[in-house]
Amino acid sequence: MTENHPEELELLAYADGELADPERVAAHVQACEQCGEQLRLLEDARTALREAPLLELPAERRAQILHDLPERPERRRLRMPVGALAAAAALLLIAGSVALFTMVGGNGGGGGGSGSEAAGQAGGGAKAVDTGALRAPELGPLVARGTPAGVASFLRSRGFDAHVEAEQVVVRNARPEDVRRALLGRGHGSVRVVVR
Numbered sequence: 001m002t003e004n005h006p007e008e009l010e011l012l013a014y015a016d017g018e019l020a021d022p023e024r025v026a027a028h029v030q031a032c033e034q035c036g037e038q039l040r041l042l043e044d045a046r047t048a049l050r051e052a053p054l055l056e057l058p059a060e061r062r063a064q065i066l067h068d069l070p071e072r073p074e075r076r077r078l079r080m081p082v083g084a085l086a087a088a089a090a091l092l093l094i095a096g097s098v099a100l101f102t103m104v105g106g107n108g109g110g111g112g113g114s115g116s117e118a119a120g121q122a123g124g125g126a127k128a129v130d131t132g133a134l135r136a137p138e139l140g141p142l143v144a145r146g147t148p149a150g151v152a153s154f155l156r157s158r159g160f161d162a163h164v165e166a167e168q169v170v171v172r173n174a175r176p177e178d179v180r181r182a183l184l185g186r187g188h189g190s191v192r193v194v195v196r
């Protein structure tokens with residue numbers, strides 16, 4: 001026989017009546033003993049699976065398995081790294097300075113003086129911006145999801161000297177940014193983490 005044998009998935013689709021061209025496979029299966037046997041085996045296996053009773057674990061065992069599963073991390077929110085925040089703040093500062101310089105220079109102050117001189121000459125025009133007041137936002141306190149013992153154990157597994165003291169986790173001899181980075185995958189929660 002020169003025709004190619006149908007693949008197993010094609011035979012299964014034929015048995016389920018899901019082929020667009022079932023006549024070609026039907027003709028092949030009738031003529032080819034090997035494919036006919038394979039089709040019978042697939043049909044028998046499918047029938048056995050459909051007739052098999054569903055197995056369920058006892059409620060106590062299922063509850064124990066669910067209890068023993070590790071904590072599922074919350075979905076991670078897109079967080080901008082501190083370096084990217086600093087770069088964005090710097091870009092905003094530069095854009096604001098350019099806009100201020102353009103506004104002050106466009107007030108007819110002669111354009112020859114510096115921006116601060118022009119601002120002083122303009123009287124009621126734009127005021128100078130105190131760039132010292134623009135700072136990167138403060139990072140909040142370190143908190144993690146889970147129990148204090150679980151968070152301390154998690155941090156110890158990452159090489160930190162972490163212990164539970166007064167219902168909070170105390171980490172010694174570490175930098176706060178390293179601890180924060182380690183806790184990122186753990187999710188935000190209510191366990192306070194103090195770095196000393």
